[in-house]
Amino acid sequence: MTLPLPIPKITLSGITKTFPGVRALHEVGLELYPGEVTALIGENGAGKSTLVKTMTGIYQPDAGEIRIDSLPVELPSPHAAFRLGITAIHQETVLFDELSVAENIFLGHAPKTRFKTVDWRGMRERAGKLLGEIGAGHIAPDERLKDLSIANKHLVAVARALSVDADIVIMDEPTAALSFKEIQDLFELIEILKKNGKAILFISHKFDEIYRIADRYTVFRDGAMVGKGLIKDTNQNEVVRLMVGRSVDHVFPKKSVEIGEEILTVAGYCHPTEFADINFTLHKGEILGFYGLVGAGRSELMQALFGITKPSKGAVKIAGEIAVIRSPAEAVEKGIVYVPEERGKQGVIVDLPIFQNISLPSLDRTSQNGFLKLVEEFALAREYAARLDLRAASLDQNAGTLSGGNQQKVVIAKWLATQPRVIILDEPTKGIDIGSKAAVHAFMGELAANGLAVIMISSELPEIMGMSDRIVVMREGRIAAVLENNEELKAEALVRAAAGIGEEAA
Amino acid sequence: MKTLVRSREFWLAVIIAVMIVATNFRSPGFASPGNLASIFNDTAILLILALGQMTVILTRSIDLSMASNLALTGMIVALINAAYPAIPVPALMVLAAFCGVVLGAFNGALVWLLGIPAIVVTLGTLTIYRGLIFLIAGGQWVNADAMSSSFVQLTRTDLLGLPLLSWYAIVVAAGFFLLMTRTSVGRSIYAIGVNPTASIYAGIDVGRTKFVAFCLSGMLSGFCGYLWVSRYVIGSVEVAKGYELTIVAACVIGGISIAGGVGTVVGAVLGALFLGVINSALPVINISPFWQMAISGAAIILAVVLNARGEKRGGRVILRQAESAS
Known part of the structure; x- marks a missing residue:
């Protein structure tokens, strides 16, 4: 090899992050190179989003070091990460629906006039220019964000990233909600960003996309980094093997x-x-x-x-x-009964007592002519709480006071009670x-x-x-x-x- | 006992008692059983209406049309009584409740089937129902001469030392207490107020439950239509104008959360009594009517502040010792 080794734009090393009872990340490392796309691959729960949150200043790592341009940096807040040129585009873009495109791009760093008021004209002009640069000239800076498609919202997010000269762009499943055509447009945009020397982290579950756009890959499994390399030196089965790793x-x-x-x-x-x-x-x-x-x-x-x-x-x-x-x-x-995924929103009613949660779909059986038979209702709740080994001081306490696992037991008990x-x-x-x-x-x-x-x-x-x-x-x-x-x-x-x-x- | 002392209903009751005792110092006789009974009787209609409003607010809605519903229904039964004095008054009371249900059901249907926010629907029907009074009465008043004596007497007749009007309020309060705590309808009303999404997943029809709540508030409004016309011996376009806000105020003071799902029958009753006591006490201690309005307003804001503080919890129970303590 005679070519000089590329120097990473950002280097994460030895990053460890522990939550109570779970080690989300264990001494992981990641490098992103200017002008290159690195794909981050892993199963759900492998630690990808924890890493993104660490890189964007939402989580603080327990150990490890982050260097940008070889200099160690601290990311105590999302704002600090943003100022250091790290920006993230999420699956569900986090922007402000009721504001205009220009306002979204410059929120927090709007150009000012001499009198310290917002320079609206300058802001619109610069927004239009930025959008033009990324091939999104069809989006008017004055449009309300809520009137745009998800793909166009992504483009606004990218323009926002460029407005602060972000050099590190994280794309967390950006294609999840896009149509085929929109994905192709996004890839063209990524090519433009690559040409501008941005270091891009691309997170996706879709292998065809990774092989289409990425230069490098890094594979996470159970919170650890298990492999990395150049995309051209590997094949899909190799990556799947790294991802799954163990014989389950x-x-x-x-x-x-x-x-x-x-x-x-x-x-x-x-x-x-x-x-x-x-x-x-x-x-x-x-x-x-x-x-x-x-x-x-x-x-x-x-x-x-x-x-x-x-x-x-x-x-x-x-x-x-x-x-x-x-x-x-x-x-x-x-x-047929359904125990939904979003336990807190769709499953338990946290402000109602446990016994009322359990009996809610069975009220027909524990009432007569619309009048509740409280003794039978309580007996029903007690029976199913016992079957599920529910740990609670009293069935009278609000379901919200229980731990997540016990709340889930309440939801399952509620459905089993309907037989x-x-x-x-x-x-x-x-x-x-x-x-x-x-x-x-x-x-x-x-x-x-x-x-x-x-x-x-x-x-x-x-x-x-x-x-x-x-x-x-x-x-x-x-x-x-x-x-x-x-x-x-x-x-x-x-x-x-x-x-x-x-x-x-x- | 501990939970009783901690409840906001308990403290509201204490405040009402303190107000009565304090006023009694300035004006001896204020706390006499006879005077208290008359305050209760004066508050009876507000109390019934507050219970109806409560059922609607619990479902994360609001019924601003209650006072208009009351006035319209009152006018209908007054006109019928004037035209056909032979129709027995209890039948008119049933008819009033029925008219109220119809008007309430119209609100409820718009909220349920068209998904329009309740505040918008009832703001509209507030004006519509008020306008209908003018249409059916042609701008006329119905006054005492036109009403039959039993029509007027059926709120005044004394039973065991209390006028019948007071007894109606007691019966409705008891009935709603049972409804809210001991029936599946009551349980559903609380459930959809606390968490509509989880209620849908539990198989509760949120829209239909709201509809039922509006029918209940309509029924009470209509019933109060008769009570109001009978008690004040007047039916006119102006009856109970602006009263919808007093009803909401009673609910808020009684600790019924505007966000839905939180509130009790006892709270609504106490909220109404609080306003009733203030309205009787302030004139007695020579405070001008303008101050009365300001004080009622301050009480509302104070109640909301206290309730908001009460709803702030001490965080989740994660520690083991906290779990065994609760």
Whole structure:
């Protein structure tokens, strides 16, 4: 090698970040080079977003060093990171909908007149110029941000980055909400940024995008850096292997259960924008895992099955009978219940007592002519709280006083009390402690053993492979594969199906 | 006991008691049972209306049309009584409640089916219902001469030392206490107020529950339409004009959170009584009516401040010793 080694624009080394009970990052390193795109690759929970938050001054690392242009820097606040030329563009752009494009670009550093008032004309002119530079001349500086498409909002975010001469641009899943055409435009923009010498960190789950745009890659797994290199020196299977790393053990207590008769059949299920051509069956005693990237349409499918959104066509059969589900109440009546992903917003009602949370969907059974029978209501709550081993001083206390794991138990208890036939669990162990996680897993196994049919959405490979009998992999709103979960199933196969990497690439 | 002392209802009751005792020093006899009964009777209509407003506010809505509903319904029953004195008054009371439900259901349907914010809907119907009075009465008043004696007497007749009007308020308060604490409708009203999203996921129809709340507030408004016309012996376009804000004030003072989901029947009752006591006490101690308005206003702001402070919690329970202590 006679060429001089490129010098990184920003170097992170030995970054460690610990949250109570979780080590999110363990001595990770990352370099970004001027004029190059580095892809950050890893499963959900590998520590990618924690790293982004460290780089943008939202989190402070417990240990480690950040250098920009070889000089050590401190990033005590998002503002400090911004001033040092680090800027991030998120999946859901964080800008101000009610302000104009120009105001968004210059918020916090608006050009001033002699009298220290905002120089509106100068601001609009400079905004127009910046937008022109990135090939976004079609966006008028006076437009309200809320009138723009997501792709155009990204462009505004990029213009904002350029307005402070940011040299380090972090793109956190920027393509997740974009159409194919918009993605191509974004890539052209990235090429422009590369030519201008920006160091770019590109986070995506989509391998085709990474191979299209990135020069380098860095792979994270379980909060550690497990590999890096030049994209041209590697292939997709190599990267998938690094990502998954271990052979995922079947460590969860899924009991071998006699799979019973078919309880739920979904055929030709479609939604105008969220999913299409969904066909699957679910049996008594079965745990059916749903795997896929975030945004693959898994939750949206379940919400339609639960009557929250309306599918456009398709049929649902419960125990062989056609079931029309137009509202959650009808779903519950027909025996389908849904434990949503956003526990705090959609699951528990934190300001109501635990017993009222548990009895809420069962009020018909614990009341007569509309009058509540408090003794029976309390008995019902106590029975299911005990079944789930809920730890609470009293069922009278507000659900909000419980830990995340115990809140999840309240939500599950509430649904079991309706005596469902099918229970849908959406990321059931997200954000709960290890102990409660094991309890939820054990309980799921028990439910299946008792003849309940379970659908589990999970983005964690060990969980999905440890618990499921069969695994449905979804990608971009469609079913990409249905896999039997046995000893031969490899985690790589799931990741490949979810990311859309064909077998022939192997 | 500890929770009782901590509750805002307890402190509101204490404040009301202090006000009564303090006024009694300046004007002996103010705290006599007879005077207290008459204050209660004067507050009875406000109390009933506050309970209706409470049910709506709990669902994160507001009913600004209550006073107009009251006036319109009052005019309808007054006109009917004037034209057909033979129709028994209890039937008119039922009719008043029914008219109120219809008017309330119209509000509720707009909120439920068209998804228009309640404040906008009821701001509109506030004017519409008021305008309808003019249309049906042609700008005429209905006064004492036109009303049958039983129409006037059915709020005044004494029963066990209290006028019937007071008894209506007591019965409605007791009924709403049961409704809010012991029925699935009451439970749903609280649930959708505290967390509408989670309520949807729990299978509760949020829109329909709001509709029911508006029907309830309409029913009470209509019933109060009769009570008002009977008590003040007048039906006119001007009846209870501006009163909707007094009703909301009673709720706010009673600790019903404008953000929804928080508030009790006892709180609404005490909020109404607070205003009732102030309105009786201030003239007695020679404070001008202008100061009365200022003091009521200050009480509202003070109540909101106290409630906001009360809702600030001591953070989540993470420590083990805190968990066992709670």
